Amino acid sequence: MAFSPLVDELVEALRCLPGVGQKTAQRMAFHLLERGRSGGTRLAEALSQAMTGVRRCQSCQNFADSDLCSICQDPNRRNGLLCVVESPSDLLAIEQAGDYKGGYFVLMGHLSPIDGVGPEEIGIERLLKRVREEGVSELILATNPTVEGEATAHYIADRLDGENVLITRLAHGIPVGGELGYVDGFTLTHAFRGRKPLSE
Structure with a gap:
Protein backbone atom coordinates (compact mmCIF):
# COMPACT_ATOMS: atom_id res chain seq x y z
CA MET A 1 0.00 0.00 0.00
CA ALA A 2 1.35 3.39 -0.99
CA PHE A 3 1.24 6.38 1.33
CA SER A 4 0.79 9.96 0.30
CA PRO A 5 3.57 11.46 -1.83
CA LEU A 6 4.69 13.58 1.15
CA VAL A 7 5.10 10.52 3.39
CA ASP A 8 6.89 8.61 0.64
CA GLU A 9 9.25 11.55 0.10
CA LEU A 10 10.00 11.75 3.86
CA VAL A 11 10.83 8.02 3.93
CA GLU A 12 13.10 8.33 0.89
CA ALA A 13 14.82 11.39 2.39
CA LEU A 14 15.56 9.52 5.63
CA ARG A 15 17.15 6.69 3.66
CA CYS A 16 20.09 8.96 2.78
CA LEU A 17 21.43 8.40 6.32
CA PRO A 18 24.05 5.66 6.73
CA GLY A 19 22.64 2.35 7.91
CA VAL A 20 19.03 3.41 7.35
CA GLY A 21 17.10 1.05 5.09
CA GLN A 22 13.48 1.12 3.97
CA LYS A 23 11.96 -0.30 7.18
CA THR A 24 14.00 1.90 9.51
CA ALA A 25 13.20 4.97 7.43
CA GLN A 26 9.48 4.11 7.61
CA ARG A 27 9.69 3.69 11.40
CA MET A 28 11.42 7.06 11.76
CA ALA A 29 8.91 8.81 9.49
CA PHE A 30 5.90 7.28 11.27
CA HIS A 31 7.34 8.20 14.68
CA LEU A 32 7.85 11.82 13.62
CA LEU A 33 4.35 12.04 12.15
CA GLU A 34 2.55 10.19 14.96
CA ARG A 35 4.27 11.44 18.12
CA GLY A 36 7.20 13.65 17.27
CA ARG A 37 5.97 16.55 15.18
CA SER A 38 7.68 19.18 17.34
CA GLY A 39 10.91 17.17 17.20
CA GLY A 40 10.50 16.78 13.44
CA THR A 41 10.08 20.52 13.00
CA ARG A 42 13.17 21.17 15.14
CA LEU A 43 15.10 18.55 13.15
CA ALA A 44 14.07 20.16 9.86
CA GLU A 45 15.16 23.60 11.05
CA ALA A 46 18.48 22.33 12.40
CA LEU A 47 19.16 20.44 9.16
CA SER A 48 18.33 23.47 7.06
CA GLN A 49 20.58 25.74 9.11
CA ALA A 50 23.44 23.22 9.16
CA MET A 51 23.27 22.55 5.42
CA THR A 52 23.49 26.27 4.63
CA GLY A 53 25.67 27.50 7.53
CA VAL A 54 28.29 24.80 8.14
CA ARG A 55 31.39 24.97 5.95
CA ARG A 56 35.02 23.89 6.04
CA CYS A 57 37.56 25.64 8.22
CA GLN A 58 40.02 27.46 5.95
CA SER A 59 42.96 26.19 7.98
CA CYS A 60 42.20 22.59 8.94
CA GLN A 61 39.14 21.64 6.81
CA ASN A 62 37.11 20.68 9.90
CA LEU A 170 49.82 6.65 15.97
CA ALA A 171 50.70 3.37 17.63
CA HIS A 172 48.56 0.40 16.72
CA GLY A 173 48.13 -2.68 18.79
CA ILE A 174 46.36 -4.36 21.64
CA PRO A 175 43.73 -2.22 23.36
CA VAL A 176 43.99 -1.57 27.08
CA GLY A 177 42.09 -4.32 28.86
CA GLY A 178 42.26 -6.59 25.81
CA GLU A 179 43.28 -10.25 25.89
CA LEU A 180 45.72 -11.74 23.37
CA GLY A 181 43.40 -14.67 22.63
CA TYR A 182 40.77 -12.31 21.22
CA VAL A 183 43.05 -10.03 19.18
CA ASP A 184 43.10 -10.52 15.40
CA GLY A 185 46.36 -11.33 13.61
CA PHE A 186 46.65 -7.94 11.88
CA THR A 187 46.43 -6.06 15.19
CA LEU A 188 48.85 -8.46 16.87
CA THR A 189 51.38 -8.02 14.05
CA HIS A 190 51.17 -4.23 14.44
CA ALA A 191 51.60 -4.58 18.20
CA PHE A 192 54.80 -6.59 17.74
CA ARG A 193 56.20 -4.16 15.19
CA GLY A 194 55.42 -1.19 17.44
CA ARG A 195 56.86 -2.64 20.64
CA LYS A 196 59.06 -0.41 22.79
CA PRO A 197 61.21 -0.78 25.94
CA LEU A 198 59.27 -1.23 29.17
CA SER A 199 61.18 1.61 30.83
CA GLU A 200 59.69 4.28 28.50
Missing part, protein backbone atom coordinates in the same frame (compact mmCIF):
# COMPACT_ATOMS: atom_id res chain seq x y z
CA PHE A 63 33.42 21.65 10.08
CA ALA A 64 32.98 25.28 11.13
CA ASP A 65 30.39 28.06 11.30
CA SER A 66 32.97 30.71 10.38
CA ASP A 67 36.21 30.94 8.39
CA LEU A 68 38.17 29.28 11.22
CA CYS A 69 36.94 26.56 13.57
CA SER A 70 37.18 27.00 17.34
CA ILE A 71 40.29 24.80 17.56
CA CYS A 72 42.21 26.85 14.98
CA GLN A 73 41.16 30.05 16.78
CA ASP A 74 42.38 28.76 20.17
CA PRO A 75 45.66 30.54 21.06
CA ASN A 76 46.45 27.87 23.68
CA ARG A 77 46.92 25.11 21.11
CA ARG A 78 50.58 24.06 20.73
CA ASN A 79 52.17 25.55 17.63
CA GLY A 80 54.36 23.23 15.58
CA LEU A 81 52.31 20.11 16.34
CA LEU A 82 49.82 19.00 13.68
CA CYS A 83 47.67 15.86 13.69
CA VAL A 84 46.23 14.54 10.40
CA VAL A 85 42.92 12.66 10.65
CA GLU A 86 40.52 11.28 8.07
CA SER A 87 37.25 12.71 9.40
CA PRO A 88 35.70 15.12 11.90
CA SER A 89 34.60 12.10 13.97
CA ASP A 90 38.27 11.07 14.32
CA LEU A 91 39.13 14.59 15.48
CA LEU A 92 36.29 14.46 18.00
CA ALA A 93 37.53 11.15 19.41
CA ILE A 94 41.02 12.61 19.96
CA GLU A 95 39.60 15.77 21.52
CA GLN A 96 37.39 13.76 23.90
CA ALA A 97 40.43 11.83 25.09
CA GLY A 98 41.65 15.22 26.34
CA ASP A 99 45.42 14.75 26.08
CA TYR A 100 46.32 16.23 22.67
CA LYS A 101 46.72 20.02 22.53
CA GLY A 102 48.06 20.64 19.02
CA GLY A 103 46.42 21.54 15.74
CA TYR A 104 44.63 19.35 13.20
CA PHE A 105 44.18 18.80 9.51
CA VAL A 106 41.05 16.88 8.47
CA LEU A 107 41.39 15.08 5.15
CA MET A 108 37.65 14.31 4.84
CA GLY A 109 38.55 10.88 3.53
CA HIS A 110 41.52 8.85 2.36
CA LEU A 111 43.21 8.05 -0.91
CA SER A 112 41.17 5.59 -2.94
CA PRO A 113 42.05 5.61 -6.65
CA ILE A 114 39.41 2.99 -7.41
CA ASP A 115 36.75 5.42 -6.14
CA GLY A 116 38.33 8.38 -7.90
CA VAL A 117 39.63 9.93 -4.66
CA GLY A 118 43.11 11.32 -5.21
CA PRO A 119 45.34 13.81 -3.38
CA GLU A 120 43.39 16.81 -4.71
CA GLU A 121 40.06 15.55 -3.38
CA ILE A 122 41.29 15.27 0.21
CA GLY A 123 43.38 18.45 0.26
CA ILE A 124 46.89 17.05 0.53
CA GLU A 125 48.41 20.06 -1.26
CA ARG A 126 46.73 22.34 1.31
CA LEU A 127 48.18 20.18 4.09
CA LEU A 128 51.71 20.31 2.65
CA LYS A 129 51.46 24.07 2.20
CA ARG A 130 50.34 24.48 5.81
CA VAL A 131 53.17 22.27 7.11
CA ARG A 132 55.73 24.37 5.25
CA GLU A 133 54.26 27.80 5.96
CA GLU A 134 53.62 27.25 9.66
CA GLY A 135 56.95 25.57 10.34
CA VAL A 136 55.35 22.40 11.70
CA SER A 137 57.96 20.47 13.69
CA GLU A 138 55.96 17.24 14.15
CA LEU A 139 53.28 15.84 11.88
CA ILE A 140 51.24 13.07 13.49
CA LEU A 141 49.62 10.81 10.90
CA ALA A 142 46.47 9.54 12.62
CA THR A 143 44.78 8.01 9.59
CA ASN A 144 42.89 4.78 10.22
CA PRO A 145 44.78 1.46 10.29
CA THR A 146 43.14 0.28 7.05
CA VAL A 147 44.80 -0.36 3.70
CA GLU A 148 43.58 3.04 2.47
CA GLY A 149 44.57 4.81 5.68
CA GLU A 150 48.06 3.31 5.58
CA ALA A 151 48.46 4.23 1.90
CA THR A 152 47.38 7.80 2.66
CA ALA A 153 49.86 8.08 5.55
CA HIS A 154 52.71 6.74 3.40
CA TYR A 155 51.84 9.09 0.54
CA ILE A 156 51.93 12.13 2.86
CA ALA A 157 55.21 10.97 4.42
CA ASP A 158 56.75 10.48 0.96
CA ARG A 159 55.68 13.97 -0.12
CA LEU A 160 57.43 15.44 2.94
CA ASP A 161 60.59 13.39 2.53
CA GLY A 162 63.62 15.65 2.94
CA GLU A 163 61.69 18.34 4.82
CA ASN A 164 62.70 19.28 8.35
CA VAL A 165 59.59 17.68 9.89
CA LEU A 166 59.37 14.79 12.31
CA ILE A 167 56.68 12.47 10.95
CA THR A 168 55.09 10.11 13.45
CA ARG A 169 52.30 7.56 13.24
Whole structure:
Protein backbone atom coordinates (compact mmCIF):
# COMPACT_ATOMS: atom_id res chain seq x y z
CA MET A 1 0.00 0.00 0.00
CA ALA A 2 1.35 3.39 -0.99
CA PHE A 3 1.24 6.38 1.33
CA SER A 4 0.79 9.96 0.30
CA PRO A 5 3.57 11.46 -1.83
CA LEU A 6 4.69 13.58 1.15
CA VAL A 7 5.10 10.52 3.39
CA ASP A 8 6.89 8.61 0.64
CA GLU A 9 9.25 11.55 0.10
CA LEU A 10 10.00 11.75 3.86
CA VAL A 11 10.83 8.02 3.93
CA GLU A 12 13.10 8.33 0.89
CA ALA A 13 14.82 11.39 2.39
CA LEU A 14 15.56 9.52 5.63
CA ARG A 15 17.15 6.69 3.66
CA CYS A 16 20.09 8.96 2.78
CA LEU A 17 21.43 8.40 6.32
CA PRO A 18 24.05 5.66 6.73
CA GLY A 19 22.64 2.35 7.91
CA VAL A 20 19.03 3.41 7.35
CA GLY A 21 17.10 1.05 5.09
CA GLN A 22 13.48 1.12 3.97
CA LYS A 23 11.96 -0.30 7.18
CA THR A 24 14.00 1.90 9.51
CA ALA A 25 13.20 4.97 7.43
CA GLN A 26 9.48 4.11 7.61
CA ARG A 27 9.69 3.69 11.40
CA MET A 28 11.42 7.06 11.76
CA ALA A 29 8.91 8.81 9.49
CA PHE A 30 5.90 7.28 11.27
CA HIS A 31 7.34 8.20 14.68
CA LEU A 32 7.85 11.82 13.62
CA LEU A 33 4.35 12.04 12.15
CA GLU A 34 2.55 10.19 14.96
CA ARG A 35 4.27 11.44 18.12
CA GLY A 36 7.20 13.65 17.27
CA ARG A 37 5.97 16.55 15.18
CA SER A 38 7.68 19.18 17.34
CA GLY A 39 10.91 17.17 17.20
CA GLY A 40 10.50 16.78 13.44
CA THR A 41 10.08 20.52 13.00
CA ARG A 42 13.17 21.17 15.14
CA LEU A 43 15.10 18.55 13.15
CA ALA A 44 14.07 20.16 9.86
CA GLU A 45 15.16 23.60 11.05
CA ALA A 46 18.48 22.33 12.40
CA LEU A 47 19.16 20.44 9.16
CA SER A 48 18.33 23.47 7.06
CA GLN A 49 20.58 25.74 9.11
CA ALA A 50 23.44 23.22 9.16
CA MET A 51 23.27 22.55 5.42
CA THR A 52 23.49 26.27 4.63
CA GLY A 53 25.67 27.50 7.53
CA VAL A 54 28.29 24.80 8.14
CA ARG A 55 31.39 24.97 5.95
CA ARG A 56 35.02 23.89 6.04
CA CYS A 57 37.56 25.64 8.22
CA GLN A 58 40.02 27.46 5.95
CA SER A 59 42.96 26.19 7.98
CA CYS A 60 42.20 22.59 8.94
CA GLN A 61 39.14 21.64 6.81
CA ASN A 62 37.11 20.68 9.90
CA PHE A 63 33.42 21.65 10.08
CA ALA A 64 32.98 25.28 11.13
CA ASP A 65 30.39 28.06 11.30
CA SER A 66 32.97 30.71 10.38
CA ASP A 67 36.21 30.94 8.39
CA LEU A 68 38.17 29.28 11.22
CA CYS A 69 36.94 26.56 13.57
CA SER A 70 37.18 27.00 17.34
CA ILE A 71 40.29 24.80 17.56
CA CYS A 72 42.21 26.85 14.98
CA GLN A 73 41.16 30.05 16.78
CA ASP A 74 42.38 28.76 20.17
CA PRO A 75 45.66 30.54 21.06
CA ASN A 76 46.45 27.87 23.68
CA ARG A 77 46.92 25.11 21.11
CA ARG A 78 50.58 24.06 20.73
CA ASN A 79 52.17 25.55 17.63
CA GLY A 80 54.36 23.23 15.58
CA LEU A 81 52.31 20.11 16.34
CA LEU A 82 49.82 19.00 13.68
CA CYS A 83 47.67 15.86 13.69
CA VAL A 84 46.23 14.54 10.40
CA VAL A 85 42.92 12.66 10.65
CA GLU A 86 40.52 11.28 8.07
CA SER A 87 37.25 12.71 9.40
CA PRO A 88 35.70 15.12 11.90
CA SER A 89 34.60 12.10 13.97
CA ASP A 90 38.27 11.07 14.32
CA LEU A 91 39.13 14.59 15.48
CA LEU A 92 36.29 14.46 18.00
CA ALA A 93 37.53 11.15 19.41
CA ILE A 94 41.02 12.61 19.96
CA GLU A 95 39.60 15.77 21.52
CA GLN A 96 37.39 13.76 23.90
CA ALA A 97 40.43 11.83 25.09
CA GLY A 98 41.65 15.22 26.34
CA ASP A 99 45.42 14.75 26.08
CA TYR A 100 46.32 16.23 22.67
CA LYS A 101 46.72 20.02 22.53
CA GLY A 102 48.06 20.64 19.02
CA GLY A 103 46.42 21.54 15.74
CA TYR A 104 44.63 19.35 13.20
CA PHE A 105 44.18 18.80 9.51
CA VAL A 106 41.05 16.88 8.47
CA LEU A 107 41.39 15.08 5.15
CA MET A 108 37.65 14.31 4.84
CA GLY A 109 38.55 10.88 3.53
CA HIS A 110 41.52 8.85 2.36
CA LEU A 111 43.21 8.05 -0.91
CA SER A 112 41.17 5.59 -2.94
CA PRO A 113 42.05 5.61 -6.65
CA ILE A 114 39.41 2.99 -7.41
CA ASP A 115 36.75 5.42 -6.14
CA GLY A 116 38.33 8.38 -7.90
CA VAL A 117 39.63 9.93 -4.66
CA GLY A 118 43.11 11.32 -5.21
CA PRO A 119 45.34 13.81 -3.38
CA GLU A 120 43.39 16.81 -4.71
CA GLU A 121 40.06 15.55 -3.38
CA ILE A 122 41.29 15.27 0.21
CA GLY A 123 43.38 18.45 0.26
CA ILE A 124 46.89 17.05 0.53
CA GLU A 125 48.41 20.06 -1.26
CA ARG A 126 46.73 22.34 1.31
CA LEU A 127 48.18 20.18 4.09
CA LEU A 128 51.71 20.31 2.65
CA LYS A 129 51.46 24.07 2.20
CA ARG A 130 50.34 24.48 5.81
CA VAL A 131 53.17 22.27 7.11
CA ARG A 132 55.73 24.37 5.25
CA GLU A 133 54.26 27.80 5.96
CA GLU A 134 53.62 27.25 9.66
CA GLY A 135 56.95 25.57 10.34
CA VAL A 136 55.35 22.40 11.70
CA SER A 137 57.96 20.47 13.69
CA GLU A 138 55.96 17.24 14.15
CA LEU A 139 53.28 15.84 11.88
CA ILE A 140 51.24 13.07 13.49
CA LEU A 141 49.62 10.81 10.90
CA ALA A 142 46.47 9.54 12.62
CA THR A 143 44.78 8.01 9.59
CA ASN A 144 42.89 4.78 10.22
CA PRO A 145 44.78 1.46 10.29
CA THR A 146 43.14 0.28 7.05
CA VAL A 147 44.80 -0.36 3.70
CA GLU A 148 43.58 3.04 2.47
CA GLY A 149 44.57 4.81 5.68
CA GLU A 150 48.06 3.31 5.58
CA ALA A 151 48.46 4.23 1.90
CA THR A 152 47.38 7.80 2.66
CA ALA A 153 49.86 8.08 5.55
CA HIS A 154 52.71 6.74 3.40
CA TYR A 155 51.84 9.09 0.54
CA ILE A 156 51.93 12.13 2.86
CA ALA A 157 55.21 10.97 4.42
CA ASP A 158 56.75 10.48 0.96
CA ARG A 159 55.68 13.97 -0.12
CA LEU A 160 57.43 15.44 2.94
CA ASP A 161 60.59 13.39 2.53
CA GLY A 162 63.62 15.65 2.94
CA GLU A 163 61.69 18.34 4.82
CA ASN A 164 62.70 19.28 8.35
CA VAL A 165 59.59 17.68 9.89
CA LEU A 166 59.37 14.79 12.31
CA ILE A 167 56.68 12.47 10.95
CA THR A 168 55.09 10.11 13.45
CA ARG A 169 52.30 7.56 13.24
CA LEU A 170 49.82 6.65 15.97
CA ALA A 171 50.70 3.37 17.63
CA HIS A 172 48.56 0.40 16.72
CA GLY A 173 48.13 -2.68 18.79
CA ILE A 174 46.36 -4.36 21.64
CA PRO A 175 43.73 -2.22 23.36
CA VAL A 176 43.99 -1.57 27.08
CA GLY A 177 42.09 -4.32 28.86
CA GLY A 178 42.26 -6.59 25.81
CA GLU A 179 43.28 -10.25 25.89
CA LEU A 180 45.72 -11.74 23.37
CA GLY A 181 43.40 -14.67 22.63
CA TYR A 182 40.77 -12.31 21.22
CA VAL A 183 43.05 -10.03 19.18
CA ASP A 184 43.10 -10.52 15.40
CA GLY A 185 46.36 -11.33 13.61
CA PHE A 186 46.65 -7.94 11.88
CA THR A 187 46.43 -6.06 15.19
CA LEU A 188 48.85 -8.46 16.87
CA THR A 189 51.38 -8.02 14.05
CA HIS A 190 51.17 -4.23 14.44
CA ALA A 191 51.60 -4.58 18.20
CA PHE A 192 54.80 -6.59 17.74
CA ARG A 193 56.20 -4.16 15.19
CA GLY A 194 55.42 -1.19 17.44
CA ARG A 195 56.86 -2.64 20.64
CA LYS A 196 59.06 -0.41 22.79
CA PRO A 197 61.21 -0.78 25.94
CA LEU A 198 59.27 -1.23 29.17
CA SER A 199 61.18 1.61 30.83
CA GLU A 200 59.69 4.28 28.50
